[in-house]
Amino acid sequence: MTAMNLIQALNSALDVMLEHDPNVLIFGEDVGYFGGVFRVTDKLQEKYGATRCFDTPISEGGIIATAIGMGAYGLRPVAEIQFADYILPAYDQLVSEAARLRYRSGGEFSAPITVRSPYGGGIFGGQTHSQSPEAIFAHVTGLKTVIPSNPYDAKGLLIAAIECDDPVIFLEPKRIYNGPFDGRPDTQVKTWAGHPQADVPEGHYTVPLGKAAIAREGDEVTVLAYGTMVHVALAGIADSGVDAELIDLRSIVPLDIDTIVASVKKTGRCVIFHEASRFGGFGAELSALVQERCFDHLQSPIDRVAGWDMPYPHAFEWDYFPGPRRLAEALKRAMEYN
Amino acid sequence: MTVPNRPTLSLHIPEPSARPGEAPSFAQFDFGTAGAVRRPDSAEPETAMRDLPYELIRVLDEDGKAVGPWNPRLSPDVLKRGLRAMLLTRIFDDRLFRAHRQGKTSFYMKSTGEEAIGAAQSMMLGAGDMCFPTYRVLSWLMARDYPVVQLANQIFSNADDPIKGRQLPMMFSARDYGFYSLSGNLGTRFGHAVGWAMASAYKHDDKIAIAYVGDGTTAEGDFHEALTFASVYQAPVILCVTNNQWAISSFVGFAGGDKTTFAAKATAYALPGLRVDGNDFLAVWAATEWAAERARSNRGATLIEFFTYRVAGHSTSDDPTKYRPLDEPEKWPLGDPIVRLRDHLIAIGEWDAERHQALVDDVTQAVKDGVKQAEAVGTLGQSKPDIATMFEDIFAEPDWRICEERKTMGL
Ligand SMILES: Cc1ncc(C[n+]2csc(CCOP(=O)(O)OP(=O)(O)O)c2C)c(N)n1
Ligand SMILES: [Mg+2]
Numbered sequence: 214m215t216a217m218n219l220i221q222a223l224n225s226a227l228d229v230m231l232e233h234d235p236n237v238l239i240f241g242e243d244v245g246y247f248g249g250v251f252r253v254t255d256k257l258q259e260k261y262g263a264t265r266c267f268d269t270p271i272s273e274g275g276i277i278a279t280a281i282g283m284g285a286y287g288l289r290p291v292a293e294i295q296f297a298d299y300i301l302p303a304y305d306q307l308v309s310e311a312a313r314l315r316y317r318s319g320g321e322f323s324a325p326i327t328v329r330s331p332y333g334g335g336i337f338g339g340q341t342h343s344q345s346p347e348a349i350f351a352h353v354t355g356l357k358t359v360i361p362s363n364p365y366d367a368k369g370l371l372i373a374a375i376e377c378d379d380p381v382i383f384l385e386p387k388r389i390y391n392g393p394f395d396g397r398p399d400t401q402v403k404t405w406a407g408h409p410q411a412d413v414p415e416g417h418y419t420v421p422l423g424k425a426a427i428a429r430e431g432d433e434v435t436v437l438a439y440g441t442m443v444h445v446a447l448a449g450i451a452d453s454g455v456d457a458e459l460i461d462l463r464s465i466v467p468l469d470i471d472t473i474v475a476s477v478k479k480t481g482r483c484v485i486f487h488e489a490s491r492f493g494g495f496g497a498e499l500s501a502l503v504q505e506r507c508f509d510h511l512q513s514p515i516d517r518v519a520g521w522d523m524p525y526p527h528a529f530e531w532d533y534f535p536g537p538r539r540l541a542e543a544l545k546r547a548m549e550y551n
Numbered sequence: 552m553t554v555p556n557r558p559t560l561s562l563h564i565p566e567p568s569a570r571p572g573e574a575p576s577f578a579q580f581d582f583g584t585a586g587a588v589r590r591p592d593s594a595e596p597e598t599a600m601r602d603l604p605y606e607l608i609r610v611l612d613e614d615g616k617a618v619g620p621w622n623p624r625l626s627p628d629v630l631k632r633g634l635r636a637m638l639l640t641r642i643f644d645d646r647l648f649r650a651h652r653q654g655k656t657s658f659y660m661k662s663t664g665e666e667a668i669g670a671a672q673s674m675m676l677g678a679g680d681m682c683f684p685t686y687r688v689l690s691w692l693m694a695r696d697y698p699v700v701q702l703a704n705q706i707f708s709n710a711d712d713p714i715k716g717r718q719l720p721m722m723f724s725a726r727d728y729g730f731y732s733l734s735g736n737l738g739t740r741f742g743h744a745v746g747w748a749m750a751s752a753y754k755h756d757d758k759i760a761i762a763y764v765g766d767g768t769t770a771e772g773d774f775h776e777a778l779t780f781a782s783v784y785q786a787p788v789i790l791c792v793t794n795n796q797w798a799i800s801s802f803v804g805f806a807g808g809d810k811t812t813f814a815a816k817a818t819a820y821a822l823p824g825l826r827v828d829g830n831d832f833l834a835v836w837a838a839t840e841w842a843a844e845r846a847r848s849n850r851g852a853t854l855i856e857f858f859t860y861r862v863a864g865h866s867t868s869d870d871p872t873k874y875r876p877l878d879e880p881e882k883w884p885l886g887d888p889i890v891r892l893r894d895h896l897i898a899i900g901e902w903d904a905e906r907h908q909a910l911v912d913d914v915t916q917a918v919k920d921g922v923k924q925a926e927a928v929g930t931l932g933q934s935k936p937d938i939a940t941m942f943e944d945i946f947a948e949p950d951w952r953i954c955e956e957r958k959t960m961g962l
Contacts, residue, residue, distance in 0.1 A: 247800035263564040270770030337657035339719030341735030521956045528708035528716025528935040
């Protein structure tokens with residue numbers, strides 16, 4: 214085991230897979246010689262050569278199109294989109310091609326690609342370095358969407374994603390690359406040092422796609438979260454004094470519906486917490502699923518705490534970002550409902 | 552059956568001429584000579600000028616003289632105003648870059664070495680024309696005397712930010728200055744310029760549009776789509792590629808710039824392509840004037856490649872010494888645009904060291920005063936626009952969601 218931050222854990226996953234499987238290739242803008250703007254591919258070109266880890270033209274549509282072609286040939290490409298905000302030029306390739314290639318060819322061709330991309334706010338990145346686009350991928354059948362919340366899961370999930378025979382969108386919460394973030398911008402910046410989930414095995418292991426983790430056990434309310442918001446939720450739960458059970462979804466497609474249902478049946482209450490704006494967000498799907506499957510067990514309305522319905526506003530980062538206070542209020546509301 | 556005698560395939564990955572620790576080399580480029588490139592009439596058909604995309608249009612020679620058919624014969628007064636705009640840009644950049652180091656803003660991007668492009672074009676084009684900028688044409692605004700304090704207010708996201716704290720520093724919008732709203736997405740406004748120009752043609756106006764992308768951004772589909780539309784509809788637009796050799800850490804080879812010129816992309820769209828020394832204020836002016844004349848007389852679009860060099864790091868988040876030789880910027884054969892225009896003014900007897908120093912002092916003071924004024928309003932986090940404004944401008948009229956969310960915040 215080695216202490217790793219989230220960046221190092223991802224780098225280690227890529228390193229293991231390059232070593233392990235000659236069909237794995239890594240490419241994207243600035244990922245080659247430079248090692249990526251967030252250093253996730255640091256030293257991989259040096260170690261494995263330029264044909265295993267290389268730079269691309271600035272063309273997200275081109276990056277994903279070529280990844281799909283390589284995948285169809287039999288490789289396992291891992292493409293990086295520098296910021297999830299810039300994945301949209303590739304959306305057609307993901308939706309119309311990657312997601313359907315196996316189905317429409319009657320199983321003749323498929324696209325076993327992994328698309329890594331840093332996402333989310335809390336870094337004063339303004340409207341084009343802050344967005345959380347998970348819902349627009351979750352809506353597309355044929356794509357898997359994975360979001361880790363700590364170094365251990367990040368490495369295990371990324372290896373599982375690369376080994377997966379389906380296209381996987383792997384969203385990396387960049388605010389917690391270097392340390393967990395509790396949603397309070399005015400407190401001391403934390404690193405991953407000493408965090409139990411920053412203890413990462415050096416070799417190959419996987420964390421299965423579609424299996425949620427219980428980040429905190431509790432009896433009174435179920436909180437559903439993923440990515441950065443897992444840490445913000447822990448702070449909000451502590452503030453609220455409510456004995457909440459926190460589920461870290463880890464992958465939103467496939468979704469671990471059994472863990473969610475078991476928890477809500479136990480607690481009788483559910484609050485969904487995500488950074489993306491609320492309307493049509495992934496929380497809407499979660500809310501519908503919980504209502505459909507746990508209606509007779511619910512003691513209060515399902516609530517959603519999310520970003521406001523607007524572009525991410527630079528000066529108002531912390532007015533937009535759903536912090537621990539808003540979650541704590543929702544938890545108390547759920548408990549007071551009768 | 553015969554077996555072809557050839558080696559197996561191998562995957563090609565481009566490499567720049569030099570990496571850190573190696574000597575910079577520009578041997579792969581032909582820089583031509585000042586004054587050597589012919590200047591066809593702007594009314595000539597594109598088919599008669601297919602040599603131009605492979606030449607380099609230069610006006611200022613090594614002695615600071617303006618030579619050849621592209622010399623725009625500008626008055627000394629215009630040259631001095633250009634010099635001032637470029638100096639304002641350079642000095643403002645340096646000051647705001649430091650402000651970022653002091654935690655006063657979240658981000659900054661310099662345009663060091665590329666100041667001639669925006670400055671000359673802003674001055675050459677009319678008040679009614681619209682520029683669709685990148686984050687590296689601050690000199691457009693400087694040449695039109697956009698208030699320094701407003702720039703700094705935007706960069707600090709403070710209460711007086713003219714675009715209400717909505718955007719990352721440098722992502723200005725200044726409609727009255729012919730400066731279209733910027734966004735972090737690369738290339739997405741290139742086609743807007745074509746649409747704007749088509750609208751002007753539809754309305755029988757005489758306004759034209761100008762747009763920029765970087766060398767790296769030519770790889771985006773937006774670039775090629777815009778060229779197609781510009782060609783099909785003969786849109787009155789000037790489409791520019793600022794080829795500064797780098798796209799963050801990727802050299803031009805990752806946009807195909809090691810195999811042909813960016814200007815040459817025009818030919819496949821049947822548009823004239825000009826390749827111009829971007830560090831030469833006079834050459835930038837002359838090429839723009841030529842393309843503007845062509846556009847205004849209903850002859851359609853021109854693609855101009857400005858051959859230049861990104862002297863600074865990509866942004867405050869970048870360290871260029873990690874991927875290119877430390878001394879590559881200073882070895883750039885086309886020099887510094889400010890020094891070259893200064894030397895030209897000196898060569899024609901219109902300038903000297905004292906006057907230059909006086910201008911530098913004056914501009915430094917103007918930057919200092921403007922930035923101080925903005926600092927008094929507040930730097931990042933110390934001051935911001937009224938929170939209620941966060942809920943405005945999402946739609947023309949807010950819908951119930953936005954009204955409810957605003958109420959939830961007690962506003
Ligand atoms: C669509 C999109 N993809 C990626 C990025 C990230 N990015 C920002 S600037 C940049 C390099 C741009 O290079 P170039 O077009 O040459 O312009 P320069 O910065 O050199 O002026 C990249 C990759 C982005 N902003 N938008
Ligand atoms: Mg560039």
